[in-house]
Amino acid sequence: MHALPVDVVRYAAAIEPSELAWGRLNGQLTAADTVRLAFLRRCDLGAPGEAFARIHAQGPSEPRLDAVCREIPGAETDAAGRIWDYLALVARHASEGADGAEPPARQLAAGRAEFLLARAASGRGMNWRESGPLLGTDRPEEVDAAFERGEELLGVAVIGLALTHPDPAAILPRVARTLERALESSDHGLRHQGLVALAHTARLHGTVDRRCLDLLRRCPRDSEADDDLWGYVPRRRLPWWLWRHRLGGRLRRVLPGG
Template identity: 85%
Template sequence: MPLIPADVVRYAAAIEPSELAWGRLHGRLTAADTVRLAFLRRCDLGAGGEMFARIHAQGPSGPQLDAFCREIPGAATDAAGRIWGYLALVGRSASEGAGGTEPVARQLAAGREEFLLARAASGRGMNWRESGALLGTDRPEEVDAAFERGEELLGVAVIGLALTHPDPAAILPRVARALECALESSDHRLRHQGLVALAHTARLHGTVDRRCLDLLRRCPRGSEADDDLWAYVPRHRLPWWLWRHQLRAGLWRLLSGR
């Protein structure tokens, strides 16, 4: 089986220490990717990611890393290796396109359910008690599951997704859901967090969608999102009401300066 890129593993599963070790010991990962994934999972879990921190601390020295991986409980078991068939299919699908046979599609769906969705639903994928850990959220499925559970720090995870995920199409629907929930419940903290996430998305990706704009209009003017949309999104894509607000604010600043 060929090497599997770290980003395939990162986004396709909430991997456990024994599974990461198995992948390294059976040639699915380079030493550098093993250490990188250990760092990312340590960040996901914060203080609870001690074993990942210990893997990361070995550095990309192959013999030293491999010796430590052999000591991880469960690393030599068949159970630890099951995830890698799924990850190989994900990697192959990413490189060859969305096509594939029906059995392959069923295997992908089953693996996604077991190694990503079920772990996200149970909260195993992230440490939901630490804001610092949640700022590294990079799997949209973790945010979706947090909505269903009603996590207290949900808004922090939405900000983390905006900061870390490479695709705004995966970010903006979760930002919109956060804003909708905040407006429906008059949750000012969640509203602020949703606006911060929208501002980060505009700044990092230079884009926004109609749903988020409609929700932004229902929020008080003068937020971080107003300013970053105006600064980073092409002006012709912005609505008239934001133009009106920003031009008025700019004129007021100009007159005040005089």
């Protein structure tokens, strides 16, 4: 039996303590990946992630780690093991199928609905009461569900997504949705958070999209996003109005009486 890649589990599901422990005890995860996932889920949940903190505290020492995993309630039940069939399909799909065969789409969709979307929709995947854990948000589905619930700390989660997710194509549509909501509601705090998320995306990934640029134009100038777009995105990809503002400001500073 081959252990699953840690990022398959990280992004495909909001895994629970008993499921993580089951995966370790049944050879689905290496000791090191079990500890890493426990750390990530502890960060997702903050204080409510006590069971994940216990797993993480053992380090990759297999005897101690496995002993603690056996103590997690439900870790050795069939219910805790159900998620791993879905995660194995996700891993096959990520590697373009075993022997060229695509994994069953219906089973993938059902697993995603149960182990990721339903948990995100109910708020079980993240701790939505504290800003700290939300800065580690790395599943776009958590942000989508937060929009639907109208979470107060939505903007913090969007910043977290910008900081942690490896693909700007998953980040920028959520940044745009944040800016749209902020502009429609005149929510200056949410607008600022959307601009900070856009700035982080520009700085970390060196890119932006047209939708975000159109929304940025409707925001006050000289924001964090203006600065980081100008500093980290290739200039040829930036709109004329940002060029005019940046170069015009520079000319005013150097000309007499400016």
